[in-house]
Amino acid sequence: xxxxxxxxxxxxxxxxxxxxxxxxxxxxxxxxxxxxxxxxxxxxxxxxxxxxxxxxxxxxxxxxxxxxxxxxxxxxxxxxxxxxxxxxxxxxxxxxxxxxxxxxxxxxxxxxxxxxxxxxxxxxxxxxxxxxxxxxxxxxxxxxxxxxxxxxxxxxxxxxxxxxxxxxxxxxxxxxxxxxxxxxxxxxxxxxxxxxxxxxxxxxxxxxxxxxxxxxxxxxxxxxxxxxxxxxxxxxxxxxxxxxxxxxxxxxxxxxxxxxxxxxxxxxxxxxxxxxxxxxxxxxxxxxxxxxxxxxxxxxxxxxxx
Numbered sequence: 001x002x003x004x005x006x007x008x009x010x011x012x013x014x015x016x017x018x019x020x021x022x023x024x025x026x027x028x029x030x031x032x033x034x035x036x037x038x039x040x041x042x043x044x045x046x047x048x049x050x051x052x053x054x055x056x057x058x059x060x061x062x063x064x065x066x067x068x069x070x071x072x073x074x075x076x077x078x079x080x081x082x083x084x085x086x087x088x089x090x091x092x093x094x095x096x097x098x099x100x101x102x103x104x105x106x107x108x109x110x111x112x113x114x115x116x117x118x119x120x121x122x123x124x125x126x127x128x129x130x131x132x133x134x135x136x137x138x139x140x141x142x143x144x145x146x147x148x149x150x151x152x153x154x155x156x157x158x159x160x161x162x163x164x165x166x167x168x169x170x171x172x173x174x175x176x177x178x179x180x181x182x183x184x185x186x187x188x189x190x191x192x193x194x195x196x197x198x199x200x201x202x203x204x205x206x207x208x209x210x211x212x213x214x215x216x217x218x219x220x221x222x223x224x225x226x227x228x229x230x231x232x233x234x235x236x237x238x239x240x241x242x243x244x245x246x247x248x249x250x251x252x253x254x255x256x257x258x259x260x261x262x263x264x265x266x267x268x269x270x271x272x273x274x275x276x277x278x279x280x281x282x283x284x285x286x287x288x289x290x291x292x293x294x295x296x297x298x299x300x301x302x303x304x305x306x
Contacts, residue, residue: 004275004276004277005273005274005275005276006040006041006161006162006273006274006276007037007038007039007040007271007272007273007274008039008040008041008042008043008161008188008214008216008251008271008272008274009034009037009039009041009042009043009216009269009270009271009272010042010043010216010217010218010249010250010251010260010261010269010270011027011030011034011042011043011044011045011048011218011249011269012045012218012219012220012221012247012249012263012266012267012268012269012270013026013027013030013044013045013048013220013221013267013269014220014221014222014223014226014267015048015049015050015051015220015222015226016050017050017051017222017226017227017228017231018050018051018073018074018077018228018231019050019077020049020050020076020077020078020079020085021085023048023049023050023051023077024049024085024088024089025088027044027048027049027089027092027102028088028089028091028092030042030044030269031089031092031093031096031098031100032092032095032096033269034096034098034269034271035095035096035097035098036096037269037271039098039271040098040099040125040160040161041098041099041100041101041159041161041164041188041216042098042099042100042101042269043101043166043190043191043192043216043218044100044101044102044103044192044218045103045192045193045194045218045219045220045249046103046118046168046169046192046193046194046218046219046220047103047104047105047118047192047194047220048102048103048104048192048220049077049078049079049085049102049103049104049105050074050077050078050105051220051222051226052194052220052222052245053070053074053142053145054222054244054245055067055070055231055233055236056140056141056142056144056145057140057141058233058236058237059233059236061144066232066233067144069232070231070232070233071145073231074105074116074145075105075107075114075116077105078104078105078106078107078116079104079105079106079107079119079121080106080107080109080113081106081109081119081121081129081132082129086121086129089102089121089123090123090127090128090129091127093123093124093125093127094125094126094127095127096125097125098125099122099123099124099125099159099160099161099164100121100122100123101120101121101122101123101164101166101190101192101216102120102121102123103118103119103120103168103192103218104119104120104121105117105118105119105146106118106119106121106132106134108147115147116145116146116147117134117135117146117147117149118134118135118138118142118145118146118149118168119132119133119134119135119149119153120132120133120166120168120190120192122157122164122166124157124159124160125159125160125161130157130159131153131155131157132153133149133153133154133155133165133166133167133168134147134148134149134150134153135148135149135168135169135171136148136149136150136154136171136174136177137170137171137174139169139170150305151302151303151304151305152304152305154177154180154302154304155184156181156184156185156186161188162187162188162276163184163185163186163187163188164186164187164188164190165181165184165186165188165189165190166189166190166191166192167181167189167190167191168191168192168193169191169192169193169194169195170195172189172191172193172203172204172207173203176300178207178210178211179288179289179300180300180302181211181213182210182211182212182213182288182289183289183300185289186211186213187213187214187276187279188213188214188215188216189207189208189211189213189214189215189216190216190218191204191207191215191216191217191218192217192218192219193217193218193219194219194220194245195219196219196245196246196247196248196264197248200217200248201217201248201250201258201262204217204250204252205252205256205257205258206256208252208253208254208255208256209254209255209256209282210288211254211288212254212279212282212283212286212287212288213254213279214251214252214253214254214274214276214279215251215252216251216252217248217249217250217251217252217261217262218249219245219247219248219249220245220247221243221245221246221247221265221266221267222243222244222245223242223243223244224237224241224242224243224244225242226244227244243265246264246265247262247263247264247265247266248261248262248263248264249261249262249263249270250262250263250270251270251272251274253274253278253282254278254279254281254282254283255278255282259272259274260272
């Protein structure tokens, strides 16, 4: 296999909260930086454009007026595919010669243009959108914000950085969703998340080992001070708290070994040099979609639907 060694990156950054234009500008600068560092792929956090809606865990659904105002602002600062935001991201990826996986709030522009998905946008190093993935199941309070995705956006993509796919946050804990990723022949799994817990890192290590692939877990680093005062929910956090989320981004190899990170309580792009041939070595003893699959015993199908 030629050119099996490449550099990849996880961008543990803070968005400009609820400001699409400024967040996209920041993302484009990060894409350029990762390209200058020689990375062939950079993965951004879940809902990076334009910030994780953490108020769903703080404000009860009975506070309809407050939630309506926050939802309106969130939709106004979400992405339609394509739009000016995606154009700018594609231009940045092309100029940097890098593949990009971007976490974002996505408007359902094919229908009402008023509902949201928790989505990943995949851009190749030629600056073309090669796909998007909508999170299958929002977790808990997230269901007050995001619609459910479907099997139509569950896919993998051939890129200059290898075969690439993505699952978002706790979607990675769904065994059948993971199995789809494995059966696609995925070499690198982008796993943007809001989960910063030690259990999450353990799960990422297990998934890397189970699938015999590289995992790039990118988590948003977010401070209380990153939340604008006029949004009206900062006061709901405990007094004296500095970080809403410390991040804990990491890059993990196909044996489950952490090769970069995790880092906490800082904004930083982390890098790792990876060898795609390590995937084949890891699958000699256990290949979940190969000699360990047992299709004579188990039947698996992804239902593609719109």
